[in-house]
Amino acid sequence: MVRLPEFSHPPVDIHCHFNHGSVLDVADSPISRNDIEFLREAYHHIGIAWGGISTYASVFHPDGAGVVESNRWLYDFAAQTDWVRQWVVLDPRVEESFLQAEQMLKSPKTLGIKIHPVFHQYDLAEFGDKIFGFANAHQAVVLMHPVMTPEGFSQMAHFADKYPDMKLIVAHLCSVEHIELLEKHENIYTDTSGGASNLNNILEYAYERVGSMKILFGTDGYSAQFQFGRVALSRLAQEDKENILYRNAQRLFPKAF
Numbered sequence: 563m564v565r566l567p568e569f570s571h572p573p574v575d576i577h578c579h580f581n582h583g584s585v586l587d588v589a590d591s592p593i594s595r596n597d598i599e600f601l602r603e604a605y606h607h608i609g610i611a612w613g614g615i616s617t618y619a620s621v622f623h624p625d626g627a628g629v630v631e632s633n634r635w636l637y638d639f640a641a642q643t644d645w646v647r648q649w650v651v652l653d654p655r656v657e658e659s660f661l662q663a664e665q666m667l668k669s670p671k672t673l674g675i676k677i678h679p680v681f682h683q684y685d686l687a688e689f690g691d692k693i694f695g696f697a698n699a700h701q702a703v704v705l706m707h708p709v710m711t712p713e714g715f716s717q718m719a720h721f722a723d724k725y726p727d728m729k730l731i732v733a734h735l736c737s738v739e740h741i742e743l744l745e746k747h748e749n750i751y752t753d754t755s756g757g758a759s760n761l762n763n764i765l766e767y768a769y770e771r772v773g774s775m776k777i778l779f780g781t782d783g784y785s786a787q788f789q790f791g792r793v794a795l796s797r798l799a800q801e802d803k804e805n806i807l808y809r810n811a812q813r814l815f816p817k818a819f
């Protein structure tokens with residue numbers, strides 16, 4: 563018999579990307595597709611209600627190229643697409659991205675601010691106050707790609723403590739150190755996206771350390787079937803799976819539901 567549980571609410575994917583027809587899109591391949599229609603079909607197949615998106619073009623390029631154009635494009639696309647929510651992408655060296663965030667954060671379709679210091683190639687020590695100070699002033703949720711160095715971990719911890727009115731989702735749950743960040747900092751959360759969710763006890767161990775209220779379901783554009791199954795078929799209790807798949811998102815992004 564198959565033990566796939568029933569859920570009373572459709573899951574939501576708080577971290578995903580797609581190509582939007584820009585010259586800065588990432589390369590597609592027959593075995594890994596990045597187009598909008600492919601993602602829409604995967605969500606429909608599983609029953610995922612919506613995805614929190616930033617385009618690949620907006621996060622993949624070192625000089626922040628594509629950020630302003632992508633934010634604008636996605637804002638309009640999300641407004642007319644029921645299964646899409648937006649992360650407005652900030653690059654601290656691109657002033658216009660702050661003006662966009664100022665405006666776009668008011669939309670119920672905007673979940674918060676996305677930053678990618680690793681692909682955008684800037685130093686958090688240099689720009690952290692500018693980014694997180696802005697987020698704090700707007701009581702925004704920030705989704706960030708983690709800086710997985712010892713300095714990166716201490717900077718993420720430092721800025722989370724310094725700016726308690728923002729909530730910081732350190733994406734891609736992947737290590738014991740990562741789980742300790744959640745444990746020590748009230749306003750740090752994580753998502754399940756990324757390859758590390760194939761570790762056979764990572765989700766369960768994170769639950770033992772911090773419970774299920776700080777972990778959100780995300781796919782990051784990897785196979786949504788795999789990522790959903792990892793949570794839905796985990797050894798966690800039904801209530802904890804529901805927290806991860808949608809209840810925590812309801813608490814963090816009430817306007818988005």
Ligand SMILES: [Zn+2]
Nearest residue numbers: 577578579782
């Ligand atoms: Zn991502």
